[in-house]
Amino acid sequence: MSSENKQILTTDGIPLEVSLKKAEKKNKVKAFLLVAPLLLFIIITYVFPIGDMLMRSVDDKMVTEMLPKTYKSMETWDGKELPPEEVFEAFYFDFQRLIEEEREGKLSTQLNYTKNGFKSIIKKLRRKSKSFEEGNYKEQIMAVHKRWADVEYWRAIKRRAPAYTYQKYLKGMDMYENEKGEIVNVAEDRRVHRILWLRTLEIAFFVTVFCFLMAYPIAHLLATLPMKYSNLLMICVLLPFWTSLLVRTASWMILLQQQGIVNDFFVMIGLVSDDNRIEMMFNKTGSYVAMTQILLPFMVLPLYSVMKTISPSLMRAGKSLGGTPFIAFWKVYFPLTIPGIGAGCLLVFILAIGYYITPALVGGASGTLISNQIAFHMKSTLDWSFASAMGLMLLSGVLVIYWLYNKLVGIDNIKLG
Amino acid sequence: MALPKYTETHYRIWHYIYLTICAAVFFFLIAPLFVIFPLSFNAEEFLVFSDGMKRLDPDAFSLRWYQDMIYGTKNPWGLAAKNSFIIAIFATIGSVLLGTVAALGLSSRHMPYKGLIMAVLISPMIVPLIISGVAIFFFMAKAGLAATHTGIVLAHIVLGTPFVVITVTATLSGFDHSVTRAAASLGSNPVNTFMKITLPLILPGVISGGLFAFVTSFDEVVVVLFLAGLENTTIPIQMWTGLREQLSPTILAVATCLIVLSTLILVTAELLRRRSERLRGINQ
Numbered sequence: 001m002s003s004e005n006k007q008i009l010t011t012d013g014i015p016l017e018v019s020l021k022k023a024e025k026k027n028k029v030k031a032f033l034l035v036a037p038l039l040l041f042i043i044i045t046y047v048f049p050i051g052d053m054l055m056r057s058v059d060d061k062m063v064t065e066m067l068p069k070t071y072k073s074m075e076t077w078d079g080k081e082l083p084p085e086e087v088f089e090a091f092y093f094d095f096q097r098l099i100e101e102e103r104e105g106k107l108s109t110q111l112n113y114t115k116n117g118f119k120s121i122i123k124k125l126r127r128k129s130k131s132f133e134e135g136n137y138k139e140q141i142m143a144v145h146k147r148w149a150d151v152e153y154w155r156a157i158k159r160r161a162p163a164y165t166y167q168k169y170l171k172g173m174d175m176y177e178n179e180k181g182e183i184v185n186v187a188e189d190r191r192v193h194r195i196l197w198l199r200t201l202e203i204a205f206f207v208t209v210f211c212f213l214m215a216y217p218i219a220h221l222l223a224t225l226p227m228k229y230s231n232l233l234m235i236c237v238l239l240p241f242w243t244s245l246l247v248r249t250a251s252w253m254i255l256l257q258q259q260g261i262v263n264d265f266f267v268m269i270g271l272v273s274d275d276n277r278i279e280m281m282f283n284k285t286g287s288y289v290a291m292t293q294i295l296l297p298f299m300v301l302p303l304y305s306v307m308k309t310i311s312p313s314l315m316r317a318g319k320s321l322g323g324t325p326f327i328a329f330w331k332v333y334f335p336l337t338i339p340g341i342g343a344g345c346l347l348v349f350i351l352a353i354g355y356y357i358t359p360a361l362v363g364g365a366s367g368t369l370i371s372n373q374i375a376f377h378m379k380s381t382l383d384w385s386f387a388s389a390m391g392l393m394l395l396s397g398v399l400v401i402y403w404l405y406n407k408l409v410g411i412d413n414i415k416l417g
Numbered sequence: 418m419a420l421p422k423y424t425e426t427h428y429r430i431w432h433y434i435y436l437t438i439c440a441a442v443f444f445f446l447i448a449p450l451f452v453i454f455p456l457s458f459n460a461e462e463f464l465v466f467s468d469g470m471k472r473l474d475p476d477a478f479s480l481r482w483y484q485d486m487i488y489g490t491k492n493p494w495g496l497a498a499k500n501s502f503i504i505a506i507f508a509t510i511g512s513v514l515l516g517t518v519a520a521l522g523l524s525s526r527h528m529p530y531k532g533l534i535m536a537v538l539i540s541p542m543i544v545p546l547i548i549s550g551v552a553i554f555f556f557m558a559k560a561g562l563a564a565t566h567t568g569i570v571l572a573h574i575v576l577g578t579p580f581v582v583i584t585v586t587a588t589l590s591g592f593d594h595s596v597t598r599a600a601a602s603l604g605s606n607p608v609n610t611f612m613k614i615t616l617p618l619i620l621p622g623v624i625s626g627g628l629f630a631f632v633t634s635f636d637e638v639v640v641v642l643f644l645a646g647l648e649n650t651t652i653p654i655q656m657w658t659g660l661r662e663q664l665s666p667t668i669l670a671v672a673t674c675l676i677v678l679s680t681l682i683l684v685t686a687e688l689l690r691r692r693s694e695r696l697r698g699i700n701q
Contacts, residue, residue: 024527028527028528028529030525031522031523031527031528032528034525035519035522035523035528035534037518037519038515038582041578042537042540042541042575042578045553045572046540046541046549046552046553046556046575047537049552049555050544050552052559053552214442215442217438217442218439221435221436221439231687233443235683236443237446238683239447239680239683240447240450242632242679242680242682242686243450244636244656244672245636246636246653246657246672247453247676247679249660250656250668250672251449251453252449254453254456255449257465259465260465261452261465293446293449296445297446325428350543353545354546354547354548356545357638357639357657360661361660371547374547374551375547375642378551378554384551384555391547391551391552394547395544395545395548398543398544398545402543
């Protein structure tokens, strides 16, 4: 019995299986074509730029391109003693070209990142090199400043030879590669970034905990109240949700200031004396309070949507089987809400870990997060590659949580409003 | 929520404690918004309740900060408001078009790699705004679109589409596909079917996605801070600068207007959500 005999044919004489596959494929292409415009748009304007950030964070071609001859002649130099005349000569010619193109300032900035003290000696070299005579550049350059005769500075130049670097990532973790190529911590009093990372995690964690503790009871109330009342109360959750972040931050700035209403209240009930008002703004407290209130709706909504689906008869059944209301709650109700807890906590944590506006306005120096540092380097120091590196370190953390979220909740299950 | 008569005393107490906690949390959520209202009518320049205000003295209240907001020479609120609305409207149109079409494709059961593509499309909502800001800034600078309205609109389309995709996909999840097949069997072409059958049914989802996209664009400050030049200033940028430098009551007047706007949007969104649930036959 051959399989041909069993095949069902369509009216066109094509086997049904083939015809069906063709139709399915057509549908697949159709569906994909609908998604394609947005997918392409997001990939071009969003995914590629993030890739570009990655390139920038490891890109170190600038110095490599500025000193091509120097690096070529340095290839044979072992870095133990001062480089030979040919390196000095190559460096002199590279440097002359940079002066012509007026780029020697950039070189000094770049080299100063690698080792402090380059700025002044490059300036000096620029002045003196005008009167250089041909030949014996080693002597002449070394005579400009004693640091030019220091092998450490030449090693620093050589370290910038590769076109790619992971220095910015090390810097983001307060580490650097020393002269011997070992990765070491920076001096204790200069470790700023680790403190920021830890503080970001700490604030994101506690904000999540506070949000959970506050959201759980009200989500439960909203889910169990009759529709009539719960719709009204839901406005208390949704109005802040729809209100501008800046408006909400502004209201906290008014409330928390030293002459603000919260302090007035504390004075009134005698918690603090009038001349001893608490500073609640421009420090961690400000960040905690404002972020908790702002992120609270993101915890309430997922919890509410899960609690809404739990039948009240389950609690009644638990109680009728002899459990006290507390045991019934803990053994029956609470486990059923865990998906909502997971969704809410992950969402709030993700949002909190990348928060920028609120900490910048109410956080002061002790309440700022890693995002503020990224913005600082983007806008003030203009060290964009470092900002990119820190951004990607933060992003990789967020993506891990995003992946977890997708595993546990599924992104197509995100509910809004 | 009345308790049954037979409830024991300690559970009764616990129940009232629970209600008190809930009341406190609701107060914490909503009260801060209401501080702004009275202070924006303050006759004085300070951001505290003056003695006159506490006595409800009519002289302690004034509309001077609203006048300052509209007619103030130093305040670029007019330009900012115009820019904000233009940018938000175009960003909303872009997000709704791209997002709705994509959602139609995504809810087809034939869609290949659905999970992966969804993850990519939703990512601008999940990735911290500061990172999106840096990445989009690099792109716009390369494309020569930094400090242009076009650049900001494109950036806001990126940030707004995830909301449209999510809301429209959610609406489509309860969509009965046999109605479109019925239309097709009656000789309607796909475009006609979409305009006459599908769109009216998913319209609540589309509009509420559009509202999300509008609010996202209208409130967005992090990405605009990177992209905007002096000409492209928006309300959030002006508020941000104002809050950083000096908290003036004019900002509170603007904030009050924004709260009124968000209340309107909230009411619209709620009505749409209920209509959508009714249309999809979810009765509560």
